[in-house]
Amino acid sequence: MKQPTKRVPALAAAAVGALLVLSACGGGDIEQSGSGSGDGGDDQAAECGDLSMAVNPWVGYQASAYVVGELVASELGCKVQYRDLKEEVSWAGFSSGDVDVVIEDWGHPDLEKQYFAKNGDGSAEDFGPNGNEGVIGWYVPPWLADEQPEITDWKNLNKFAQEFATSESGGQGQFLGSDPSYVQFDEAIIKNLDLDFKVVFSGSEAASISAFKKAEQNKEWLIGYFYEPQWFMSEVPLVKVDLPPYEPGCQEPASATDCDYPVTELKKIVSTKWAESGSPAVDVVQNFKWTNEDQNTVAAMISSDGMAPEDAAMQWIEDNPDTVEAWMPS
């Protein structure tokens, strides 16, 4: 009675077996064309080996990661694997051997403590600045800065606090906090500067960008945490609000912060094991250095023009042969 149902697994097994036989003998024209398409990179590939590149979830990071990745893949024949990860997980990847390079680090003292040789397990090391400068701070949409120029001075913020109130801020002005991945001192700054504002966390970068986009479109009042380099700045050039300038020590302890964020030198962090591997890609990552404009160019290709990160990176590499040449191993 039940023969047909029993037949199905048997037939399936036979089919899978046949497939395996087919896969094993293989052949045909793909095989031949395959061996010819390596561009003579085969012997170099052995030398460069694998590179596992962490890709943190923002477009500027993608730009840097893919420019370096595509460069070493095409010029040195490395086998590059891009791994989409948040910062915290990327660093854990150094320790487990899953990640070789973080190309844009905004400063994570707690992670350095855990993974650098000084206090931690020594699985990661600092490979120096990548040339980008991170400017973190309080920003308003451009229409607002045009219409109320005095808003860009923090001393005037309380005057306008009510204008910034929203359904979320409970009667005070709303300050839009950002993605929880980013180090933020805004609750402390607001308290210590005696501002009549309440921090409402957007919860993600996507939410912050949407909020600023909407605010500019509809001329809504909005102030919040933002930063550059960031592709969105080329679409809506947010204007920075001046807080009391940063001085060393004004963020210590964090709860006493009463000043602006310092300009951050973005840097490269790599796996110690990989750094000692002798791969020529190590030199490229060490030499890699470019400007905020360079990164914004590639990021805009990805986000505004909708190019695949690989294509955008290759395009930039072709357009900037001199810069690229300087990164190559001597």
Added chain:
Amino acid sequence: MTATTVRDHARIDGLGSLVRRPPAWLLGAAVLAVWIAAWAGLRGTDTLTLPGLGRTGLHDWFTGLKADLIDSRDSNVLMRATGVLADLVASIGGWLQELVVQPAFPRPVPQIGWLGVVAVAAWLSYAAAGWRIAVLVTGSFLAFGYLGYWEDSLDTLIVTFFAVGIALLVGLPLAVWMATSKTVTTLLTPVLDVLQTVPAFIYLLPLTLFFGIGLPAAVAATFLYALAPVVRIAAHGIRSVATTTIEATDSLGQTGRQRLQRVQLPMAKKTIIVGINQTVMAALSMATIAAFVDGPGLGQPVLRALSAQQVGTAFVAGLCIVVMAVMLDRTTTAASERAELVARAGGRDVRRHRIVLAAGGAVALVLVYLSRTYLWAAEFPETDLGGSLAAGVQSGADWVTSTFDVLTSGVKNQVTALLLNPLQDLLANSPWWLAGAALAALALVFGGVRGCLTAVACLAGIYLTDLWNDSMVTLTMVLVATLLVMLIAVVLGVWMARRQRVDTALRPVLDAGQTMPPFVYLIPALLLFGPTRFTAIVAAVIYAAPIAIKLVADGVKGVSPTTVEAATAAGSTPWQVITRVQLPMARGGLVLAANQGLLYVLSMTVIGGLVGAGALGYDSVLGFSQGEFFGKGIAAGAAIVFLGIMLDRVTRRAAERTGAGIR
């Protein structure tokens, strides 16, 4: 899902009716009145508020556990064992990927190209579920390719099948064990509760410590989330095989093993396949989440599009997930129905079926050979379809968000001012002991003594997480969202039940709403409502409404047509028929819809944290994003579990007390 004894319940109700208790809603209103009066005097005291970036000793202690784990990586036996396991998963997964997705060195393409994959998939689905399903499967696979996500779709399928396979290997024996032993049921139920309610964000980071990143972590996370449905539903199926059947066959002197193999398992087959179906769906819903730890598949393009605000691109990738969900859902359902049909139909058509199968198999093998040999059959031809669909969706979304945002801001402000803020004020600005006592009293009124005991235990647990205030804010959002879900569900559900055409038109939309990854519609929702609690509520409603609508529709459809006809014949207007006959008689469906609505809404808490909802959702994301807040994330996960168990149990008890039990 816990088997409660109906008899116990009848006894309690019997006693209750002797004492002539006032109706529950009156008691509930009384509790509420006392609560509001006390709140007016004590508002803002003892609220246990913790700032957004604040944390406590307990949270730091959890964080310390993680640091210890990392330090002990080389000596920890468990971590080394999971490491070996992860390597095994990675190598099998890598082999599968080289078979169909990634270039199999030295070939520039995978072992089997797209044509071969489509052919084998069509043949397998024909063998298991018939030609209609084979057409559906072929169409779905072609859609993956034409939309431009061939590789990512196959990656998602690999992860899903891998995780579901392990879930079945582990889950089915567990289900059998659970069905045959009360003790095991008692022990496993809370574990399954936790697995189903704890947000994946909470265990994603610890998982990477044990399984690394990429495919093994994705498989592990998906497995954990997908395990519970199959265990629960299969155990329920085995347990509900009629006792008379078991007694009858027992009298023939069968052993326990024979009873299981020859009676219980075959008779529960259909329910078991429903469990497998639910497990597949749960696994698929993890596709985007797994992309946070570099899980291969469709989640990656969705997340990337999100970071570049490309709604259209995210939609197309999300559409592939919807297509895949529908394909897998219909295939497993049809396979189960077919298994039954074939078993009953006997020898008829078997010969023809076998000939077709053999011929189809031969054709499939030829196509596989072609796809190994020729480039055109190996690489899916590039098309513009995905790109132009993305552009169309993008401009549509842009138009909607720029045209309606004034209107939607108004709606947001009204709901926030009239519903959300007052309720949050009451729940979160009451002293913790007052809110706790009031919630326990409400649980007693609606859920009886047992419901109240569960609520008290869960509230105590929440208190111990040091996140009381955040939990109350999250609870407020969950309640408001569920209220909106039920309003929509009753209106649409009744409409669907009364008009077959509406039902046919709405079902696919509901399927899409349930399976489309929320990340796809977050950006439009943000542009319409800004980063607010209301946006989180909207996202939760989109996700939870479909299941509630379906349950209400099924409930109303289940009302006996003769009753409805009698009411109509007696001169009732359609409105009277709906409000006096159909809805009251479909009470069971309504309560089940509310229960599922609550749990689905709660499962969106973390997504809410990504769009400005704050509270427990934000705490969870914070814990995943920043090492020093890891422990706070764990505590938030625990608080979400406690909220989930409390809401689930109290609504279940309430349902039983109104005579509308939930399975």
